[in-house]
Amino acid sequence: MTVSNDGLVNVSNATVNLTVEAANGATETYTKYTGNLSDSADAPNNETTLTYDLTEFAAEELLGDLAQGNAKVTATVDPANDIPETDETNNQVVNSTRVVYADPAVRIQGQSTALQSQKATFVVFTKNNGTAKTGEFNVTVDYDDGTTENITIANLGVNQPNTTRVTHRFLTGGDKVVSATVSDGVPFDNNESTKDVTVKPYTLSIENDDVSVPSTVVNNSTVTVLAEFNANHPSDVNATVSLPAGLELAAGQSAEKQVRSSAKGGSVAWKVRGNTTADIEDAQVDVTVEAFGESDTASATTNVTVPKVRYTTTNATTLKSAGETQSLALNVSNATTYEHTLNVTVQSGTDGRTLQGLEYLFSYPYWCVEQTTTQMMSALRTDQYYRNGDIPSNYNRDRANSTISAGISKLADEPTPGAYFNISQHDNGAWSMYGNNPRGDLFYTIYALQARAPSPTTRCRATART
């Protein structure tokens, strides 16, 4: 506002009021003084310019909905008429001023969960909601872990938006409130925005039980290795399978895969193929998963088997006297063999054939009282035969004893070690087929007693309960 002295004498410190009136009727009057003004002959010392700062009033009364119109400004010099003037009619002037303002608004968005020490991304949106340019201003992002970051936003025009992406590695875990704030010159709203973030350490694990491969892989067949892993954050996970000799990846498969993990984990599978020339037992398949520097490995085993077709051919002849020779022809199969054996068995007369038959019964299979007794009796008879004569150097007496010992144990009045069925003697002294009939069966009882009874032909001295 310019106040001038048009008179012929100096003016000392005239009062100048400026009243601003908002659209809502609110008014505020500011008072200033001119200081000394020379007379009009001493231009330009006869005038002064006064400046009034209406910001505070504007902030309270002229903004928001009320900012639409102009503010009425009335300037009055010498309002109390302290100064006699030649013209008292030119002491007041009315004008209006348009109130404009800058109003940066801020909003922050981003992930709701983040991994400690891993990069988290947030987006800071700013916009000028005001009616004047903002000038350059700062947004302060507080990550709630002791770290703040200042983002400088260039001058935003009216309604102009800005999007700024920020990344942060949280130093600590826990529930965080990430805030973005701008400082307005006046208390406008939209000056702060927050985003709740749960920060946690990343975990990734895989268990042996969660790696599966069929227990047997037939050579040249393709099977699936399936692995499931646990994680606590959605991400890409690198999964690698390591195959033992005898297994290879099926065509088109790669050992390392990138798979998507949910917030709980994921699964990965490979097609693998048996490729071996010999059986492999307990071939170990390892699966390793890795993400965010965390890794874990688990294993499963399988047996790789080569399908077998067994070719056998037998022939026999009889030699009747010392020095006699005979030729035997074997039909050889036209096949590539991986294992082959030639067994030559010489049986000396009726005794030899009988002994060989009895020795076969040493390992007569299955478990009932009759089968057990038959094994045991065969071993007893065979052993007795050799003990009555010359024991040949290649007779395996331990094998006979082992069968006899197992028979005694199985028929004993005690749980059968290692056997599925308990075929031992019942409380009434009898035996039954599989130990399943407490009353006993006559045949099994007689047979078992024969094996266990004192006899000149056996060296088994165990006595049966009768």
Ligand SMILES: [Ca+2]
């Ligand atoms: Ca006056």
Ligand SMILES: [Ca+2]
């Ligand atoms: Ca005047």
Ligand SMILES: [Ca+2]
């Ligand atoms: Ca604002």
